[in-house]
Amino acid sequence: MSALMYFLLIALAAAVFAVVWLLVKTLAHFQGKMLVTCPETEKPAGVEVDLKDAMLHTIRRESSLHLKSCTRWPERQNCGQECLRQIEQGPENCLVRTIVAEWYQGKTCVLCSKPFVEIHWHDHKPALMRMSDLKTFEWPQIAVEELPEVLQTHKPVCWNCHVAETFRREHPELVVERPWRRGHLV
Secondary structure, X not given: OOHHHHHHHHHHHHHHHHHHHHHHHHHXXXXXXXXXXXXXXXXXXXXXXXHHHHHHHHHOOOOOOOEEEXXXXXXXXXXXXXXXXXXXXOHHHHEHXXXXXXXXXXXXXOOOOOEOOOOOOOOOOOEEEEOOXXXXXXXXXXXXXXXXXXXXXXXXXXXXXXXXXXHHHHOHHHOOOOOOOOOXXX
Protein backbone atom coordinates (compact mmCIF):
# COMPACT_ATOMS: atom_id res chain seq x y z
CA MET A 1 0.00 0.00 0.00
CA SER A 2 1.11 3.47 -0.68
CA ALA A 3 1.64 6.19 1.90
CA LEU A 4 -1.42 8.02 0.61
CA MET A 5 -3.59 4.96 1.23
CA TYR A 6 -2.27 4.67 4.82
CA PHE A 7 -2.95 8.36 5.37
CA LEU A 8 -6.52 8.01 4.08
CA LEU A 9 -7.17 4.97 6.28
CA ILE A 10 -5.85 6.80 9.35
CA ALA A 11 -7.95 9.87 8.52
CA LEU A 12 -11.05 7.70 8.06
CA ALA A 13 -10.41 5.87 11.34
CA ALA A 14 -9.94 9.20 13.15
CA ALA A 15 -13.21 10.53 11.70
CA VAL A 16 -15.12 7.39 12.71
CA PHE A 17 -13.59 7.55 16.20
CA ALA A 18 -14.59 11.23 16.54
CA VAL A 19 -18.20 10.49 15.55
CA VAL A 20 -18.42 7.49 17.89
CA TRP A 21 -16.91 9.57 20.71
CA LEU A 22 -19.54 12.30 20.19
CA LEU A 23 -22.35 9.74 20.16
CA VAL A 24 -21.13 8.06 23.36
CA LYS A 25 -20.78 11.46 25.02
CA THR A 26 -24.34 12.34 23.96
CA LEU A 27 -25.65 9.08 25.38
CA ALA A 28 -23.86 9.68 28.68
CA HIS A 29 -25.33 13.16 28.97
CA PHE A 30 -28.92 12.47 27.96
CA GLN A 31 -29.69 8.78 28.54
CA GLY A 32 -32.08 8.09 31.39
CA LYS A 33 -34.90 9.72 33.24
CA MET A 34 -34.44 13.36 34.15
CA LEU A 35 -36.00 15.62 36.73
CA VAL A 36 -36.85 19.19 35.74
CA THR A 37 -39.02 21.95 37.10
CA CYS A 38 -41.91 22.54 34.71
CA PRO A 39 -41.82 26.24 33.77
CA GLU A 40 -45.60 26.23 33.41
CA THR A 41 -46.55 24.74 36.81
CA GLU A 42 -43.30 25.34 38.76
CA LYS A 43 -43.57 21.70 39.94
CA PRO A 44 -41.23 18.74 39.39
CA ALA A 45 -41.70 16.77 36.18
CA GLY A 46 -40.02 13.62 34.87
CA VAL A 47 -38.80 13.78 31.29
CA GLU A 48 -36.73 11.77 28.82
CA VAL A 49 -34.76 13.31 25.95
CA ASP A 50 -35.27 11.86 22.48
CA LEU A 51 -31.86 10.15 22.12
CA LYS A 52 -32.10 9.45 18.38
CA ASP A 53 -32.83 13.10 17.75
CA ALA A 54 -30.05 14.19 20.13
CA MET A 55 -27.51 11.96 18.38
CA LEU A 56 -28.52 13.25 14.94
CA HIS A 57 -28.17 16.82 16.16
CA THR A 58 -24.77 15.98 17.67
CA ILE A 59 -23.50 14.62 14.34
CA ARG A 60 -24.82 17.70 12.54
CA ARG A 61 -23.34 19.98 15.24
CA GLU A 62 -26.77 21.41 16.06
CA SER A 63 -27.74 22.10 19.65
CA SER A 64 -31.46 21.40 19.49
CA LEU A 65 -33.08 18.85 21.81
CA HIS A 66 -36.59 17.42 21.94
CA LEU A 67 -38.40 15.42 24.58
CA LYS A 68 -39.36 11.80 24.06
CA SER A 69 -41.66 11.73 27.10
CA CYS A 70 -42.87 13.83 30.00
CA THR A 71 -44.95 12.94 33.05
CA ARG A 72 -47.33 15.77 32.12
CA TRP A 73 -48.15 14.17 28.76
CA PRO A 74 -50.43 13.42 26.94
CA GLU A 75 -52.51 16.29 28.39
CA ARG A 76 -49.75 18.89 27.84
CA GLN A 77 -47.91 17.25 24.94
CA ASN A 78 -47.97 20.39 22.82
CA CYS A 79 -46.14 22.56 25.35
CA GLY A 80 -43.17 24.64 24.24
CA GLN A 81 -40.70 22.30 26.01
CA GLU A 82 -39.03 25.24 27.77
CA CYS A 83 -37.80 22.80 30.41
CA LEU A 84 -35.14 21.69 27.91
CA ARG A 85 -33.12 24.79 28.84
CA GLN A 86 -32.51 23.25 32.28
CA ILE A 87 -31.19 20.10 30.63
CA GLU A 88 -29.03 22.00 28.14
CA GLN A 89 -27.44 24.04 30.97
CA GLY A 90 -26.45 20.95 32.95
CA PRO A 91 -27.70 17.56 31.78
CA GLU A 92 -25.87 15.63 34.50
CA ASN A 93 -27.62 17.75 37.18
CA CYS A 94 -31.02 16.67 35.83
CA LEU A 95 -30.30 12.94 35.55
CA VAL A 96 -32.21 11.01 38.21
CA ARG A 97 -29.33 8.57 38.72
CA THR A 98 -26.98 11.49 39.48
CA ILE A 99 -29.42 13.15 41.88
CA VAL A 100 -30.00 9.88 43.73
CA ALA A 101 -26.28 8.96 43.87
CA GLU A 102 -25.48 12.38 45.34
CA TRP A 103 -28.23 11.88 47.93
CA TYR A 104 -26.58 8.66 49.14
CA GLN A 105 -23.13 10.29 49.50
CA GLY A 106 -22.09 10.47 53.14
CA LYS A 107 -25.12 8.53 54.34
CA THR A 108 -25.34 5.18 56.10
CA CYS A 109 -28.01 2.48 56.01
CA VAL A 110 -30.74 3.32 58.50
CA LEU A 111 -30.91 -0.35 59.58
CA CYS A 112 -27.31 -1.63 59.73
CA SER A 113 -25.32 1.66 59.63
CA LYS A 114 -23.20 0.47 56.71
CA PRO A 115 -21.88 3.51 54.83
CA PHE A 116 -22.74 4.00 51.17
CA VAL A 117 -19.51 4.30 49.22
CA GLU A 118 -20.13 3.73 45.53
CA ILE A 119 -23.55 3.03 44.05
CA HIS A 120 -23.72 0.07 41.65
CA TRP A 121 -26.91 0.55 39.66
CA HIS A 122 -26.54 -2.73 37.73
CA ASP A 123 -26.62 -4.94 40.85
CA HIS A 124 -27.21 -4.59 44.58
CA LYS A 125 -28.95 -1.25 44.21
CA PRO A 126 -29.63 0.65 47.39
CA ALA A 127 -33.23 1.09 48.47
CA LEU A 128 -35.36 3.39 50.60
CA MET A 129 -37.39 3.17 53.75
CA ARG A 130 -40.62 5.08 54.11
CA MET A 131 -40.54 6.26 57.70
CA SER A 132 -44.33 6.36 58.15
CA ASP A 133 -44.67 2.55 57.93
CA LEU A 134 -41.00 1.41 57.85
CA LYS A 135 -41.55 -0.29 54.47
CA THR A 136 -38.54 -0.63 52.16
CA PHE A 137 -38.73 -0.43 48.40
CA GLU A 138 -36.59 0.09 45.31
CA TRP A 139 -36.14 3.22 43.21
CA PRO A 140 -38.10 2.08 40.13
CA GLN A 141 -41.22 2.11 42.34
CA ILE A 142 -40.95 5.91 42.71
CA ALA A 143 -42.38 8.29 40.15
CA VAL A 144 -39.71 10.75 38.98
CA GLU A 145 -41.83 13.79 39.78
CA GLU A 146 -42.12 12.60 43.42
CA LEU A 147 -38.34 12.42 43.84
CA PRO A 148 -37.77 15.76 45.66
CA GLU A 149 -40.36 14.89 48.31
CA VAL A 150 -39.12 11.31 48.67
CA LEU A 151 -35.53 12.46 49.23
CA GLN A 152 -36.71 14.53 52.17
CA THR A 153 -39.08 12.03 53.78
CA HIS A 154 -37.34 8.67 53.31
CA LYS A 155 -34.16 7.10 54.67
CA PRO A 156 -31.46 5.15 52.80
CA VAL A 157 -31.33 1.36 53.07
CA CYS A 158 -28.60 -0.94 51.75
CA TRP A 159 -29.38 -3.81 49.40
CA ASN A 160 -28.85 -6.52 52.02
CA CYS A 161 -31.21 -4.92 54.54
CA HIS A 162 -33.81 -4.28 51.82
CA VAL A 163 -33.77 -7.94 50.78
CA ALA A 164 -34.05 -9.09 54.42
CA GLU A 165 -36.87 -6.65 55.23
CA THR A 166 -38.77 -7.57 52.07
CA PHE A 167 -38.50 -11.26 52.95
CA ARG A 168 -39.72 -10.55 56.50
CA ARG A 169 -42.66 -8.55 55.17
CA GLU A 170 -43.68 -11.02 52.43
CA HIS A 171 -43.05 -14.26 54.35
CA PRO A 172 -43.56 -13.62 58.07
CA GLU A 173 -44.48 -17.29 58.59
CA LEU A 174 -40.91 -18.28 57.63
CA VAL A 175 -39.14 -15.83 59.94
CA VAL A 176 -38.19 -16.51 63.53
CA GLU A 177 -37.00 -13.42 65.37
CA ARG A 178 -34.35 -14.17 67.95
CA PRO A 179 -33.06 -11.05 69.63
CA TRP A 180 -29.30 -10.94 69.79
CA ARG A 181 -27.75 -10.53 73.23
CA ARG A 182 -24.18 -9.34 73.64
CA GLY A 183 -21.92 -12.09 74.89
CA HIS A 184 -24.41 -14.92 74.34
CA LEU A 185 -24.72 -17.30 71.45
CA VAL A 186 -28.36 -17.75 70.61
